[in-house]
Amino acid sequence: MASLLQPDRVVYLVRGEKKIRAPLSQLYFCRYCSELRSLECVSHEVDSHYCPSCLENMPSAEAKLKKNRCANCFDCPCCMHTLSTRATNIPAPLPDDPTKTAMKKAYYLACGFCRWTSRDVGMADKSVASGGWQEPENPHTQRINKLIEYYQQLAHREKQERDRKKMARRRQCMPLAFSQHTIHVVEKYGLGTRLQRQRPGAPLSSLAGLSLKEGEDQKEITIEPAQALDEVEPLPEDCYTRPINLPEVTTLRQRLLQPDFQPAGASQLHPRHKHLLMKRSLRCRKCEHNLSKPEFNPTSIKFKIQLVAVSYIPEVRIMSIPNLRNGKESQVLLTLTNPVENITRVSLTSCEENDPDEINSTAKVLVPSKELLLAGKDAAAEYDELAEPQDFQDDPDVVAFRKSNKIGFFIKVIPQKEEDTDVTVSFKIRHDFRNLAGPIRPSEEGADTAAEAIWLTHHVELRLGPLAS
Amino acid sequence: MAKKTKQRNHTGVKIATGAVVCVESEIRGDVTIGARTVVHPKARIIAEAGPIVIGEGNLIEEQALIINSYPENIIPDSEVEPKTMTIGINNVFEVGCVSQALKIGDNNVIESKADVGRNVILTSGCIIGAFCQVNTCEVIPENTVIYGSGCMRRVQTERPQPQTLQLDFLMKILPNYHHLKKTVKAGHAAS
Numbered sequence: 001m002a003s004l005l006q007p008d009r010v011v012y013l014v015r016g017e018k019k020i021r022a023p024l025s026q027l028y029f030c031r032y033c034s035e036l037r038s039l040e041c042v043s044h045e046v047d048s049h050y051c052p053s054c055l056e057n058m059p060s061a062e063a064k065l066k067k068n069r070c071a072n073c074f075d076c077p078c079c080m081h082t083l084s085t086r087a088t089n090i091p092a093p094l095p096d097d098p099t100k101t102a103m104k105k106a107y108y109l110a111c112g113f114c115r116w117t118s119r120d121v122g123m124a125d126k127s128v129a130s131g132g133w134q135e136p137e138n139p140h141t142q143r144i145n146k147l148i149e150y151y152q153q154l155a156h157r158e159k160q161e162r163d164r165k166k167m168a169r170r171r172q173c174m175p176l177a178f179s180q181h182t183i184h185v186v187e188k189y190g191l192g193t194r195l196q197r198q199r200p201g202a203p204l205s206s207l208a209g210l211s212l213k214e215g216e217d218q219k220e221i222t223i224e225p226a227q228a229l230d231e232v233e234p235l236p237e238d239c240y241t242r243p244i245n246l247p248e249v250t251t252l253r254q255r256l257l258q259p260d261f262q263p264a265g266a267s268q269l270h271p272r273h274k275h276l277l278m279k280r281s282l283r284c285r286k287c288e289h290n291l292s293k294p295e296f297n298p299t300s301i302k303f304k305i306q307l308v309a310v311s312y313i314p315e316v317r318i319m320s321i322p323n324l325r326n327g328k329e330s331q332v333l334l335t336l337t338n339p340v341e342n343i344t345r346v347s348l349t350s351c352e353e354n355d356p357d358e359i360n361s362t363a364k365v366l367v368p369s370k371e372l373l374l375a376g377k378d379a380a381a382e383y384d385e386l387a388e389p390q391d392f393q394d395d396p397d398v399v400a401f402r403k404s405n406k407i408g409f410f411i412k413v414i415p416q417k418e419e420d421t422d423v424t425v426s427f428k429i430r431h432d433f434r435n436l437a438g439p440i441r442p443s444e445e446g447a448d449t450a451a452e453a454i455w456l457t458h459h460v461e462l463r464l465g466p467l468a469s
Numbered sequence: 470m471a472k473k474t475k476q477r478n479h480t481g482v483k484i485a486t487g488a489v490v491c492v493e494s495e496i497r498g499d500v501t502i503g504a505r506t507v508v509h510p511k512a513r514i515i516a517e518a519g520p521i522v523i524g525e526g527n528l529i530e531e532q533a534l535i536i537n538s539y540p541e542n543i544i545p546d547s548e549v550e551p552k553t554m555t556i557g558i559n560n561v562f563e564v565g566c567v568s569q570a571l572k573i574g575d576n577n578v579i580e581s582k583a584d585v586g587r588n589v590i591l592t593s594g595c596i597i598g599a600f601c602q603v604n605t606c607e608v609i610p611e612n613t614v615i616y617g618s619g620c621m622r623r624v625q626t627e628r629p630q631p632q633t634l635q636l637d638f639l640m641k642i643l644p645n646y647h648h649l650k651k652t653v654k655a656g657h658a659a660s
Contacts, residue, residue: 114616115625247624
């Protein structure tokens with residue numbers, strides 16, 4: 001029966017640019033717009049970078065310089081696990097007295113999962129525990145850097161042209177939306193404008209005002225175009241006859257993780273520095289408020305701002321399904337949970353004919369017509385013995401049980417289609433929402449009124465499962 | 470019961486001097502255990518279809534199962550020649566592994582919850598990764614590492630080191646907390 005609690009059984013419809021159906025646990029709620037938001041209708045911004053194994057924070061500029069890789073940690077080139085440094089004692093001649101040998105510590109990298117060691121590729125043991133390991137140098141680095149510089153300059157020039165045109169049209173008091181667009185565009189040639197800005201003579205950032213310095217002191221970078229060669233290196237003669245040594249051949253995944261070299265043999269697989277992960281913050285695209293902002297510290301999983309939908313919208317869950325038969329009416333038990341602390345009134349309506357949102361349902365549903373009352377979530381209720389249980393006078397035909405902030409209620413489902421697919425039903429849920437985030441306006445009567453309740457409607461789809469055979 | 474008397478040519482367990490075998494381990498059948506081998510409590514060594522000979526310096530951890538059983542647990546009606554299971558020196562059988570391989574060489578490591586079938590022959594320096602099930606019918610070449618959920622393989626350049634430190638430590642500490650099975654000198658040499 002745990003399969004009934006799977007998150008994708010009950011999905012809510014998000015009316016954004018695209019109509020997205022997602023379980024409530026994956027949605028956010030913008031309490032300023034009073035609408036549900038999914039991951040596709042928010043803008044994602046990078047908050048901070050950190051290394052997943054040493055949990056070291058790294059400022060974004062430094063991360064870009066190091067190509068988003070950690071300086072201390074390595075990845076196994078064979079299985080992509082994190083490498084650990086191991087030490088052995090080797091006899092080494094003392095520097096003072098070459099005849100005597102003393103035990104010196106030598107360090108090597110080893111993978112705990114696939115037992116790869118740095119000695120497998122011929123890397124010598126180092127005498128320092130960390131910092132001694134070098135990544136092999138890419139022979140084409142110079143050419144690539146030159147190309148990048150050239151294209152950066154080109155992009156910068158294009159951006160200036162665009163800004164000049166835009167300034168004529170847009171007003172100065174909309175810098176935020178304006179700058180976001182230009183940031184997305186300039187980033188297309190990597191490394192971005194931040195490093196360029198530090199160069200003397202380069203124009204200042206276009207975020208604040210615009211400085212239209214045309215006479216820049218940057219020297220023109222020219223590149224030679226790549227030259228096509230007629231002759232290619234011939235294949236070795238025993239290419240077809242040499243037997244393949246299978247353990248030596250690298251897998252595609254191992255090869256493509258090192259795009260600089262793409263070694264074909266396992267003896268050339270060198271370890272690479274570990275990729276950094278990032279924490280992201282989400283922002284509503286309409287009102288530009290933050291929906292999710294994690295804490296800066298990589299060891300903390302909490303959020304500074306966390307406007308997730310499950311803490312504002314009542315959640316529908318399937319509790320039990322009887323055997324569903326085509327054309328026959330069955331009762332399905334659902335639960336509604338109230339996440340907020342005040343009493344919420346919920347009313348359900350079935351979808352009308354020709355509702356544009358109802359495309360998936362394969363059954364007719366009869367929802368209770370009365371309004372359902374949900375008690376507020378009271379965290380201290382279980383400890384408070386003297387509290388009187390609130391008397392809600394539920395209709396036993398509609399409400400099966402009531403437990404603190406949750407009720408179980410029945411809906412009647414009549415499957416319409418005989419096909420093999422799952423029976424899906426949809427209905428609209430309408431509840432009142434008190435926006436406690438709004439500014440508290442002092443009322444004229446002097447008493448503090450509760451926040452205004454607005455009514456929100458959501459479209460919910462449930463996947464009940466296959467017809468009983 | 471009749472089956473047991475047929476097998477009991479060399480009865481019982483022969484434990485060499487220097488081996489540390491805890492009383493809580495379950496050893497059934499004709500088993501020979503070499504010197505400096507440590508058998509943890511709750512390890513099971515079961516010799517049903519033939520004797521088991523375990524060499525020196527092995528480390529058999531808790532809930533490991535070394536079993537010489539009939540293939541697919543079908544006891545043949547007619548008398549089948551009992552096959553001896555030989556285990557070499559310096560092997561490690563980690564927690565919860567199951568080994569039915571008839572021939573295991575030296576310096577192998579069978580990691581936790583790995584399952585080695587009867588038709589596999591481990592040579593030297595092989596490492597069977599955690600939870601890997603190897604039931605092919607083959608000889609695993611030396612220094613092979615089998616790892617990952619897809620049982621990927623690779624060859625390592627050096628064999629795993631014998632766990633001498635761990636063995637010494639256990640041989641000192643285990644007798645402080647567990648009763649040990651008494652050593653029984655081998656009457657006839659194991660076949």
